[in-house]
Amino acid sequence: MSEFFAMGGYALYVWGSYGVTAALLALEVFFLRKRVRETKA
């Protein structure tokens, strides 16, 4: 398992890519949901 997260020494680059992408998509969905709530009110 720790070998998987180490990504052959490229952990920073690989998880830096996946993490930031996941965070940005989550943020877009969060703000969009907020906008939906605000337009309904």
Next chain:
Amino acid sequence: MTASSIRWFWYASPQTFFPLAGTIARWCGLAAALLAAAGLYVGLFIAPTDAQQGEAYRIIFIHVPAAWMSMFLYVVMACWAALGLAFNTRLSGMMASAIAPTGALFTFIALWTGSLWGKPTWGTWWVWDARLTSELILLFLYFGFMALQAAIDDPRRADRAGAVLAIVGVVNVPIIYYSVKWWNTLHQGASVSLTRAPSMAATMLTGMLLMALAFWLYSIAVTMVRVRCIIKEREA
């Protein structure tokens, strides 16, 4: 009912499009989540380690689909903008505005992941290479489109002004795509094209295509939700 009696402009009215957009968003959102799960599984667990780049190559499963989406969404945005200018349909401008933030997001993701890929493989986070520079210009085109629309109070005028910018900027998309052929770039050429067999393992390609499909459906879903917000905000 003959083919010619299909009312093409029926859904060009925001009110009739509103419920359809909701249905499309739900199904595309669900499909995007399932495809992303499948794509991540194939990409992170099934696809073999690359002989030259080791595990660093796994960035490809995000980088390439995001870069495709960044260019594709810009073309779709410009097409809606052009339709709006030509037919003066209200929905067209709303669609263009709804696509822009997601397009900018994928452009940023393509640049960010590219930078994280460049450091271990090229030894640098950034170079002023034709591919990288033209993709950065794409990000600024998205920002410019959004800023211009935000700066004009009347939404119909904002749509027309934004449309001109979007249409002019579309010239950048083929420049990005062919930059690796036209200039001597650090960025590699396309590994996947329609004219020849892809130069990578089948499981790698499968993972990449699954992620590309997931990003596609995600983009459609968020665009539909956003266009619903825009319709409500403008027609209120």
